[in-house]
Amino acid sequence: MKFTKMQGIGNDYIYIDAFHETVPNPTELAVKVSDRHFGIGGDGLVLILPSENADAKMRMFNADGSEAEMCGNAIRCVGKYLYEHQLIPKKALAIETLSGMKHLRLLIHNDKVEFVEVDMGIPELNPALIPVSLVKERIIAEAIEVNQHYYHFTGVSMGNPHCVIFVPELTDPMILSDGPALEIHPFFPRKTNVEFVSVTERDQIVMRVWERGSGETLACGTGACAAVVAAILNQRTDNQVHVNLRGGVLTIEWNPNNHHVYMTGPAVEVFQGVWPD
16 A cells, blocks of 8 residues: 655654545554554554545544544645645645535645645634533633643634643643643543643744644644634734744634634655555
8 A cells, every 4th residue: 555654844644545545444554554663653644535525535543543633734735745646736725624624725836835824714612512521601721730730721622622721831741741631631521632832922832732642743733723722812922823833833823803713834745655554
C-alpha cells in the first residue's frame, strides 16, 4: 500500500490516497504506522477519500487508533496532496470531515502549494456541544483542579473539544503531567485536547498542546484556533493572532461578529513509500 508522509508545522501524519487504495481496518493501521520505532512514525493516519458532497473527504485517526473529528494541520496537507498529486487540481477546495464541511484556499508558488488558508467554521461555545459536563451558558475562565494544581480553563469546540488554559509560563510538568490528567478529567465526557497558552503580545501567543489520543505534539491546528477564540473571549488579544507552537507558526483570525475562524499555515510533503501490509 502506497503512503505519503506529510507535516504541517511538525504535526505529522501518514496519508493514504483512498481514491486508489483500500484500508479495511484504519484503526489498527493507525497504531502500526504511527509507531516511531517499529512503524513509519507520525501523530496518526489520514485517509483521503472520494466524497459525494465535496471535492474529497478526510478521515483521521490518532496514534492510539481513535478516530478524531478534525485536524487543522492535517486538512492543509490534504489540500496540498489533492492539488499536487492531480487528484483535484483546484485552488479552492471543499473537504468533508466529521466536524462538517471545510473550505480551503491554496496559496501556490511555482505550482507548489506553500500555504493553505482554511475556513475552520464557527467555534462552538455551548458546553453541552463541546462537550463539557457543566451547566452554564459558556465556559470562560472556569476553575479546574488536577494533581493538586489549580487552573482556569475556557471550553471551545472546533469540531473537537478543547480546554484552553492561560498561564504566565509554559513548563514540562504542566504539559506532560497535568495535560494527560486534564484530557481525562470528569468535566470532559469525550476527553479533551488541552492547550496551555502564554500571551506575549496582543497579536502573539505561545502554545503547547496535549492532544487527545496522541500526547504532546509539535502543533495542533484546531487547538491554535481554540486558543485564539479563548484569548479573544478573555480579552487577552486582538482578532488576528500569530500562534507560536513548537513546530512553527500559524496565523489565526476570528471576528466574533462574522463568526468564522480562519487559519493560515504551511503544508509540507516529507516522503513517499510503500507499507508492506
